Amino acid sequence: MRLAFIQDLDIFSIGGGAQLTDRTHFTEGLKRGHDIELVTPSSGGVVPKVDGIIVSNASAFPASNLMGMSELGIPIIWFIHDYFPICKYRLFYPMGNSCKSCYLKERWLPVLKMARLIIWLSPLHRESWLWLYPELEDIPYHLAPSPVSADLFYDLHLERKEGVISVEGLHPFKGRDYILRWIEDHPEVKVTIIGGNPDPLGSLPPNCRSIGVVPNVDMNEVYNQHEALLHLPQSPSPFDRTVAEAFLAGCKIIGNKNIGALSYDWFISCESVAEHCKNSPKEFWEVIENAL
Amino acid sequence: MTLKPKILYSGKDHPSLPSGYGIISRYFLPLLGDYYGRENIIIYTPVFQRDAIGSWEGMTVVSGTEWGFGENLLQEHYETYGCNLLLQLGDTWPLGILPDLALADKVLWVQWMPVDWLGMPKNIINRIKPAHKLIPFSQYGENSLRKADLPNVGKKIWLGLNTHLWRPIPRENLPGVMESLAFSNDTFNILIVAANQERKRVRLQLEAIALLRRTNPDFHPRLYLHSQINGERDLRADMDELGILDINVFPDPYLITQGGFTEEQMVSVFNCADVVLNVCMEGFGYAHIQAQACGVPVVALSEGAGPELVQFGIEVPPIGAETSPHQMTQPIPNQVAIAKALEELWRKRQQTGYPLRNQRAVDFVQENFSWDKIASQWFEVIDQCMEERERYCMSIPRPSEEVEKRASEVIELS
Numbered sequence: 001m002r003l004a005f006i007q008d009l010d011i012f013s014i015g016g017g018a019q020l021t022d023r024t025h026f027t028e029g030l031k032r033g034h035d036i037e038l039v040t041p042s043s044g045g046v047v048p049k050v051d052g053i054i055v056s057n058a059s060a061f062p063a064s065n066l067m068g069m070s071e072l073g074i075p076i077i078w079f080i081h082d083y084f085p086i087c088k089y090r091l092f093y094p095m096g097n098s099c100k101s102c103y104l105k106e107r108w109l110p111v112l113k114m115a116r117l118i119i120w121l122s123p124l125h126r127e128s129w130l131w132l133y134p135e136l137e138d139i140p141y142h143l144a145p146s147p148v149s150a151d152l153f154y155d156l157h158l159e160r161k162e163g164v165i166s167v168e169g170l171h172p173f174k175g176r177d178y179i180l181r182w183i184e185d186h187p188e189v190k191v192t193i194i195g196g197n198p199d200p201l202g203s204l205p206p207n208c209r210s211i212g213v214v215p216n217v218d219m220n221e222v223y224n225q226h227e228a229l230l231h232l233p234q235s236p237s238p239f240d241r242t243v244a245e246a247f248l249a250g251c252k253i254i255g256n257k258n259i260g261a262l263s264y265d266w267f268i269s270c271e272s273v274a275e276h277c278k279n280s281p282k283e284f285w286e287v288i289e290n291a292l
Numbered sequence: 293m294t295l296k297p298k299i300l301y302s303g304k305d306h307p308s309l310p311s312g313y314g315i316i317s318r319y320f321l322p323l324l325g326d327y328y329g330r331e332n333i334i335i336y337t338p339v340f341q342r343d344a345i346g347s348w349e350g351m352t353v354v355s356g357t358e359w360g361f362g363e364n365l366l367q368e369h370y371e372t373y374g375c376n377l378l379l380q381l382g383d384t385w386p387l388g389i390l391p392d393l394a395l396a397d398k399v400l401w402v403q404w405m406p407v408d409w410l411g412m413p414k415n416i417i418n419r420i421k422p423a424h425k426l427i428p429f430s431q432y433g434e435n436s437l438r439k440a441d442l443p444n445v446g447k448k449i450w451l452g453l454n455t456h457l458w459r460p461i462p463r464e465n466l467p468g469v470m471e472s473l474a475f476s477n478d479t480f481n482i483l484i485v486a487a488n489q490e491r492k493r494v495r496l497q498l499e500a501i502a503l504l505r506r507t508n509p510d511f512h513p514r515l516y517l518h519s520q521i522n523g524e525r526d527l528r529a530d531m532d533e534l535g536i537l538d539i540n541v542f543p544d545p546y547l548i549t550q551g552g553f554t555e556e557q558m559v560s561v562f563n564c565a566d567v568v569l570n571v572c573m574e575g576f577g578y579a580h581i582q583a584q585a586c587g588v589p590v591v592a593l594s595e596g597a598g599p600e601l602v603q604f605g606i607e608v609p610p611i612g613a614e615t616s617p618h619q620m621t622q623p624i625p626n627q628v629a630i631a632k633a634l635e636e637l638w639r640k641r642q643q644t645g646y647p648l649r650n651q652r653a654v655d656f657v658q659e660n661f662s663w664d665k666i667a668s669q670w671f672e673v674i675d676q677c678m679e680e681r682e683r684y685c686m687s688i689p690r691p692s693e694e695v696e697k698r699a700s701e702v703i704e705l706s
Contacts, residue, residue, distance in 0.1 A: 094695065095692045098295070101683050235699070254703075256698060256703060257698035268705075
């Protein structure tokens, strides 16, 4: 099939979780023989004549463009990574009463209702979307966990000398307040925080150290030095691949009910997590092929 | 409306001051406070008013420094008091910091503003573009802003007046005031009120009076010029040069330094006049409506807010225009036309033998300028801003209780 894959970002450059996920799915699609064109804002935003469009992160593409393509009869599959386009904060989704009057609904609901298929990252992700857009309930959907590879994240069976690790936990939407409170409540536990710190001058508890960004290829080793991952997102997260990565790397998870990954009923053992995440790209393409 | 406003009101002067800005705040803020809760109004008195810190009529008062128009503390006040709307009153041309704050979504800025220039200078467009809403003082202002294709223009809201106080009083009931102004029933009594002598074009208006007097030996004017003798101009020298020093009474210079007269005294002064001269480019022009509230005719400029406000009086055209250092082009009134307008009113006055008064003008002010009416228009604007603030999610909201509960319930998986 000839497909357009719409993304804000270049998925073949080093990037965050969304790029890693898209890169894996895109490559799998090519392996399955599909002719897929990556459409980014820098490629001019032109969508070639295609059998279908997969809309991934696409905040740079106006609703009217996508509506126009739907009206031309081109099937659109939404592969949703976060809360774009239903919440302007994307990674933080308050799910409050004020969300019900959000201006974005008028703009995007008609476009989303034209979807042939919607792919969310977890049951919690879909449930949180439907809370605000119940109109999408009847649209065919699929739940695709992030394709975290057990070949890259696994237990090295080393002595775990460090206590707890938190990945990107100093960002408010990742639950900075909850994380810091937990650290303060557990002064006996040493905590390593990986990733950016939007408030570098703010004080951190003495049992905690922030070591900045660590490349994803080094993360398995880092996880393996720690007993547990501390992850307390402030609002419902779509999946949180770090949870799957750390779990596969043998870390205990100290989390909360806002973690999308934990809303899967199979997220109980390393084996089942490894299997479902491994199968994710294959299942991703099977449902798309069926839908088109 | 689910989101309650917490308003930082920056209205230049403290409400207890007898300045124009002070008087506006004195009447407007209690109504705003009663509607939204006085605890939700923070009054910012930016310049030289640190002694005023505390509270006024149950509303918190915060002050500024000597710097500029107090823009340097806007953000801190806004954040310190958890405000979600800045309502600023006054000129826009000096603004330097606020536009950047608004652009960065640091404040939700609503400006109640005069437009007292011709066209729309680029310099000003750039400053006011980031505002959430621009509410001009006049229809003239609204039209000018709309012509400039600004997307954030709201309907004009006129300034209000204490319509209980500003009413006609027969001058027979005011013999003491007549005497103190050296007005009589046999003279043609002219009133000019001018805090800003240059913007108000005082010199040109004096030239018009002098011209009419020179050319009409029967014209016996008296003038009360309510302004500082030595302000932007040396008015005594101006009048001496024009040969009209003998017809004029100046206000007590000491009283002027202490903020001038009370509003009650000014109502009496206006009621003693045969005409109020206010021929200059106005964004609003309080003198226009104060005069008419007393039924007194006004001579006004045919540009700016004058034509929409003056129901009883004569409009005079400009003779040219000049551009200020702030790129604002303002019309120059025509002295000859002012003299002709004065002559027309003087002759009518001669014919009737009575002071010229007009009930329609009085009714116009009573119907349109009460503070209750003005405040109710503002409530609509503020409610709409709050709705937009919520609808467009202009500040990061707190997560819902349910989401917070889920976030704080720690679960462990091993």
